[in-house]
Amino acid sequence: MDHTHKPSPLADEAALTNEDKASNTGDGSVDVKGNPASKHSTGTECLEQLSFFGIQYNLVTFLTTKLHQRNAAAARNYTMWQGTCYVAPLAGAILADSFLGRYRTVVAFFSVYIIGMGTMTLSAASPAAISRSIQPAVFSLGLYLMAIGSGCIKSCVGPFGADQFDGGDPVERPKKSSYFNWFYFAMYVGGLTSGTAMVWVQDNYGWLIGFGVPALCTVLAMASFLLGSRMYRYHKPRGSPVVRACQVVVAAVRKRNVVLPHDDFVLYDGPAEGRQKLKHTDQFRFLDKAAVAVGGEAAQPWRLCTVTQVEEVKAIVRMLPVWATGIVYCMVLVQQSLFLVQGRAMRRRLGSAFAIPPASLNSIYAVAVLVLVPLYDRAVVPIARRLTGNERGLSELQRIGAGLVLSVAAMAAAATVEGRRLAAAGEMSIAWQVPQYMLLGASAVFAYVGQLEFFYNQAPDSMRSLCSALGHMTWSLGSYLSSIVVTIVSSTTARGGSPGWIADEINDGHLDRFFWFVAGLSSINLVVFVCCAKRYKDNNELH
Structure with missing residues (x-):
C-alpha cells in the first residue's frame, strides 16, 4: 500500500478515504513513520527470551556453591530477586503508558537487561578478572539490573504483541485470542531449553559460559526485536x-x-x-x-x-476481585518447590544405574504446557466455539475457572501421592509425581493464559500495560502469600514437641496434610472466583 498519500495521525479521521479506512487498522495504531497502520503491511509477534529461566533455575546453586551462601540466605536472596522481577512490571507499565510507549520501553529495558547479564557474566569470571572480595557485590548489581530489565519488559512485551492484531476486525480478533496461547507456548519453549540444556551447560562447563550464553541470547533477542521495527503497529502513550x-x-x-x-x-x-x-x-x-x-x-x-x-477507573475496579483470586492461584503454582522436597524422599532410580534428579520433573510441567497449548488452540477452541457460540471458544473467565479446577486436582494428587509415600516407607517411585506436575501445567494453560488475555482485553486501551503489570504482580504476591502460609502452618503444627507438617526430615512430618490444606484454600478460592465471575460485567459489552 502507498503510504505517501496518507494523512498524519493528527489529521481528522474524515480526511481518510473509504479505501484507507478499509485497509487501515481501526484501533488507532500507527506504523513506524507515524502513519495509520496498514493491516496488510504490518503485524508481528514479539520474541520471548530464555535468559530469564537460564538464571532462575540454577540461581540458588550459584549462590551456595560459587558465593558460598548458607541455604537460608540463598533462599531469601532468591525470593527477594524473584519478587523484584514481578514487581518491576508496574514501573515498566507506568513508563510505557505515560511516556515511552510499549515499543520504546521494551527497547530501553532490553538494554538494562543486557548490561545486567554482562555484569553477572563478569562476576563469574576467574579471580584474575575480578577480585573475590567484590564478586558478590558485582553479581548482585548484575542480578538486580537483570531483574529490573526483565520485569519492565514483562508488562509490555505481551500487550505489544497483542497490539499487532486489530481487535475491531472480525478476521484479526480471533487471531488476537490465539496469540496469547502461542505467547505462553514460546515462553515455555525457553523454559524447557533453560531447564535442560542451560542447566547442563552450567553444571558441566562452568558459570562463565553458563551466564555468557544467556547473555548472548538476550543480545540476539533484542537484535531480532529491532529487526521487526518496520513491520510493527504502535500505540502512542496517552498519559499516566x-x-x-x-x-x-x-x-x-x-x-x-x-x-x-x-x-x-x-x-x-x-x-x-x-x-x-x-x-x-x-x-x-x-x-x-x-x-x-x-x-x-x-x-x-x-x-x-x-x-x-471515570470509566477507565471503573474498568480497573471491576477487574480487582478477579485479580485477587489470581494471587491465591499463583500461591498454588509456587508449591512446586515442595514437590521437589517430596521427590527427594522417593525412589529415583530407573534400573540399576540412572537416578532421576527431582528438579528434572519441572520439565514435565513445561512439556505439559508445550503439548496442551497447541491442543487447546487447534482442538478445544473449535469444539467449544460450536458449543458456546463464542468465537474464542471459552470466555476468559470460563477459561480461568477451568484452570482453577485443575489446580485443585493437582494439589489433591500431590496430597494423595504423599500419603501413599509415607505409608510405603520410601519405596514409592518418583514417577508417581508425574500426574501432579501435568495437572499443574494444564491448569496454567487454562488459568494463567486466560488471565493474560483477560487483563489485556478488559483493560481500556490507555491502561493495557498497567493491567498486564497487575497480572504479573499476582506471581509476586502469590509467592509472598505462600511464604506466610508456610510460616503459619509450620509454627502452628510444630507445637508441643511435634515436628509439624513441614518438617526438616520429611518422613517425620505430614506434607500430605499441607497439600490437602492448600487444595482446600484453592477450592475456597474457586468458589469466590465463580461468585466474582457471575457478577462481572464485560467491559466490551458495557461499552
Missing part, C-alpha cells in the same frame, strides 16, 4: 493511567456531598485527548461525582474529570 485514576478518586471524594443528576448526559464529557471515548455505565456511581460540574466550573484535572476518565 495512575495519575488519571488518582484524579478521579480525589475529585469524587471532594464532591462526596454532591447529588448525582438523574440525567447522565449532563456529566462532563470533554475532549478525548487522543484516547478512545468510553460510554457511561451505572456501576460504582460514587465515582461519577468526579464528572459533575458544580456551578459551571471549568475542567480542572483534580476537580472535574471526564466520563472516559
